[in-house]
Amino acid sequence: MKRTFSLLLACAMIATLLAACVPVSSPPSPSAPSTPSTSDPTKAPDKGTATQTPTKPAEKPAKISVEIFDRGNAGGSKPEDNYYTDFIKRGMLRDHNVEVTFVAVPRWTEVDVLNNLLAAGDAPDVCVTYSYPTIQTYANMGGVLDMAPYLEEYKSQLTNMWDLLGDENIYYNQDPTTGTVWAIEALRYINTRINTFVREDWLKKLNMSEPTNIEEFETMLKAFKDNASTLLGKDAGKMIPFSTSFDVGWRCNNLLMSFVPDNLSDKEFYVLGFDDRQLQLPGVKEAVRKLNQWYNEGLMWDDFALYGEGDDTEDNLIRAGYVGSIIHNWDVPYSGAEQGIHSNLQKLVGPEAAFIAVNPFKNDAGKYKKVLYSTVDRKVFFPSTNKEPVASLMYIDWISTFENRNFLQIGEEGVTHKVLEDGTVQTISSRDDKIMNSTNNIDYTITINGLDMGSPEKSAKSLALGYAGVDKRYIESSFAAALKDGFIIKNFNVGEIKSEEGMGQALKVKRDNLYAQAITCPVAQFDAVWDAGYQDYLDSGAQAIQDERKAAYEKYYE
Amino acid sequence: MKTALSKPSVSRQQKNLNYFKRYWTLYLLLLLPITYFIIFKYIPMTYIQIAFKKYSIIQSPWEMPWAANNGFEYFIKAFANRDFLYALRNTLMLNLLDLVCGFPAPILLALLLNELPFKRYKRITQTIAYMPHFLSWIIISGLALQLFAPTDGLVNILLNRMGFAPIPFLNDPAHWVWTYILLGIWQSVGWNTIIYLAALTAINPELYEAASIDGAGRMRKIWHITLPGLRPTIITLLILSLGRILGSEFDRPYALKNSLVNSVSNVISIFVYDYGIKGLQFSLTTAVGLFQSAISVIFLFGANSLAKKFGERGIW
Structure with missing residues (x-):
């Protein structure tokens, strides 16, 4: 009996092990019983x-x-x-x-x-x-x-x-x-994507003007570091002149793009464009070398690579006022109302504390070229x-x-918005049953993202009023900065690229790792780390994607 | 003649019937777990064929077309994938280290606790030691970051105050491996000790008394009585751990990993998550899972027969 039982136990354990390799899914139902004509995906609906x-x-x-x-x-x-x-x-x-x-x-x-x-x-x-x-x-x-x-x-x-x-x-x-x-x-x-922000009050305290090129930006970072005790007092040790996250490709994107040659053709953008963080573009390596230099000079947040998606450690450092500059979503310091960065800075640091959008990253043609969201x-x-x-x-x-x-975006007058004299609309946050679960009910307006008031001017004005507790000059300058020299990467319709199937997550992880490792390594090892990591990225599927994209482009567009 | 022939079978039937009448309640009890295993373990096992077929979300596995290369396309693909090979290496490395460092730890703790003369102190220690078992790895990784982060971590702040350089517990691959192993031991040692402590109570105290009369000291008694008494338990647990040598848990490496240590933290379960769940390559990752299970079974059988060869009972 004991033997049988232990045998059973062992069998059961093997079963558990084996079962672990099966993906979790319920048995797929056979394709649903179809009503004639319309539900058959292979047949076009016939008029009769x-x-x-x-x-x-x-x-x-x-x-x-x-x-x-x-x-x-x-x-x-x-x-x-x-x-x-x-x-x-x-x-x-x-x-x-x-x-x-x-x-x-x-x-x-x-x-x-x-x-x-x-x-x-x-x-x-x-x-x-x-x-x-x-x-x-x-x-x-x-x-x-x-x-x-x-x-x-x-x-x-x-x-x-x-x-x-x-x-x-x-x-x-x-x-x-x-x-x-x-x-x-x-x-x-609304196509605005990424902006560079610096602490306006710190610039004033140090009698500096907004940086307009990367050298000035670097000088500014060094000034933040050297004047930590002036700017942060007893918290001087917590000074972070420039912060980023594990998602370097996003959180340094405008800097990366400024190292990409201005004359890169649409074709090259397409062929090298699988990654939405522009890793494969020429020049990006030199941009990361700059970041590696900053990191090793102590101008960046030391622990950025350790905190993963959804972690709010960095947000808290920014809110607490220890961070001098960031590159982030075009409106990130101002969104989030009471939980947002702006409102926390005002509360914790003082009424003059605020981030302001700047444009310090010029490319070889002297343009602040940055990627905008496409229309999709x-x-x-x-x-x-x-x-x-x-x-x-x-x-x-x-x-x-x-x-x-439009009703879904702005809701009911007097409840979720009020109409100003010039016809622009100011959103009010509502707490009762008419509360919007997402900004402008984006989750219901599944065909549009961004407040559309019928005309671009009215929309932009209303947008600037949509940030509770933030002076609209910040939003307006942020909006303008985000659009400055911005461009949309052109879409080419070439059908399915087979080698991209299933590679998204694996290559995304590799990209993030490569960025983080290349930034944190010692300056002398930078080339070795970058070259090895980038080669691995190419060998793991990115090269195949580039080749297939190139062939497809040439087939349909040349 | 006829009766003489059928007689033994009747009596056996009778015997079986009597046996069943006596123990039917026990069998009834067994029915529930068996149903559980059939529904949740054995029937899903038919999905193993996904490893050999081209997965489709709308077809049943029986209707899916076979994969290329006699169905072995995805196994070939997996072994051609460098990430998988790295994941295989890392899984083996971390599990072996876990085995070498983590396996003896509860035995040592059990011996130490067993030698304590203060009963109450022993109980409190034991309880505290097994508490981390109930923490999820997400929480432990949060604690690890609070303690070991290079600039903001408590340990490194203290080291810094004392004039030492910070230790890159989490951001250097070699250090990360040890952090990973030690956190694993910290989390599981107390819990695993319980089994050994239970086994210790089964050792006849007369043996210790006899040994004392013969003049054996404390170490002698541990070596000649306690450890041999624990041996069957140790062997059984060792066989089970060897069965898991290629298995990989998901939460622990996933919660503790970061961008800087992927060269050692990328294990098979993370590979399956990235390529299977996120990349929707179900056939590929089922093939990986099947390979993992097959190796585990081989290890399990190997360890068991080895144990038997050395005169132990094994697990069956």
Whole structure:
């Protein structure tokens, strides 16, 4: 008995070990029982049987489910059931006779959760994600509906969507050979991306002017360091002249870009452009050499590489006022209201303490060239389990209609915003059931990111008023600085690059490691560390991607 | 003739029936764990075939097409991947160090606790020692950063005050390995001691008395009575640890790693996470997992038969 039992125990243990190698997923359901014509992803809808046109009110309402990001913010409302979802539900039923339900998906693990939903055949009819490679992978497995035939057929009924997104965003991902459209791209209305910020009050204290080139910037960092006791008093030991995070590619991007030759062609930007932090561009090595020098001279935060994603150690150092300069998202010091950097500096350091945006990084042509966000944002796609592709497209059209999305962005007058004399809109944070879970309800306006008030001027003015407790001159100068000499990396539509499949995370980790290791190594070892790390990056798949991108570009554009 | 032939089978049936009547409650109890294993362990094992097939999210594993090279495409791909080879090396290195340093630690602690004359002190020490077992690695990594970060870490601040250079516990690969191993010991030593302490209570106290009469000192008694008494437990736990030599936990390396030490911290579980969960390359990572399990099973059997060869009982 004892023997059998121990045998059983051993078997069970082996089973546990073996089972550990199986990916977690529920048994995939066979492709859903399909209703004729429309749900079959391989067939274009033929006109005769063309779907239960959801616009006819007499019919039974079509039912669709829509993914919604759940940010889990404290004090927020239920993302799938609140004042704004009710607004959408009512509108869709009234205008298109479509019943909408929402499925909440956690924002920060959206890809993993979406993956499970798709595998289980439970994915919402309208899915949203930031990761195109994920959609491409699903599409290769047959999990995504081709939108192209529906777009063609119903174009005349989708005018609002077309007005907002245009051919560029709608056909952004169209395969040049097969013509498939797996996803359409939402519009990024505001393209500002990354800014350089320095402490305005420290500059004043040291009688320095804003740095306009990298030498002045370096002099400024050294001045911060040398005058630590003037600037920080008894906390002088905590002085960090320049701070960055483990994500160097982002958090030093404007500096990196200033070392890239001005005349780099669109083709080279494309071929070397897999990494969204510009690692592969020529000149970046020299930029990192500069950072390595600063690090070894004690001008940078020593421990930056130790704290990973989501850690707020660095944020706390910035809020506490120990940090002299950062490169970060264009509005990062001013966002976050009471929890934000600006408000904390004002509280902890004094009313004169503030970060101001500057432009110190010039390239070889004397321009402050920096990468802007392209016009695309989230990607909207329909999984192959979607039985109502037309109703789903109507949803996208409805949510792209100016009156609807504008209401979602600014909410109700007097509650979430007030209208000023010149017609601009100032947002007020609301705490009751009309609270917005994300800035301008970005999670509901799935086809646009950024406040659109109908005209660029009105939008920009309203934007500057959207930061509670921050003088609007900071926002305006930050906005202008972020746009100065900015450019959008051109998109080339060459279809799928096979070697990119599944490589995103692995290469991202390698990139971050390479940046961190090259910055922290001794100056004498810099070349060895960079060259070895970069070679490893190329050998691990980046070279194959470059080659395939080059060949694809030459096939379609030369 | 007929009856004579069927008689023994009847009596055996009878015997079985009686046996079952007597013990059916025990079997009923067993039913629950067996169902658990069938549903959550054995049925999912059919998904092992993903390693040999081209994964598709919408097909059942039985319908998926076979991978190239007679289904071994993903194994070939894995072994051609340098990251996987590094991960394999690091997994082996960290697990071997864990075994060499971490395995004897609870035995030593158990012996020390066993020799303590103050019962209450022993109990308190024991309780405190096993508390870290209940901390998640996320919390431990947070503590590690607070203590060992090069500029803001408490230990390095103290070293700095005393005029020493900071020790790069977390930011230099060689130091990181030792931090990793020692934190592992700190977390698990108390908990693993419990098993040895339990085994110690089973040793007949008369043996110690007899040894004392024969003039044996404390060390002699530990060497000739305590350790032999612990031997079966030690062997069983050693076999189980060897079965895990290529297994890799995820939270511990993932929580403790950072950009500067990936040359040693990238282990198989992190490889599977990066390429499988994040990169959606399920077939590749299932192949890696299967390889890992196969090696583990070989080690398990090898260690067991080795133990038997040396006259121990083994685990089956």
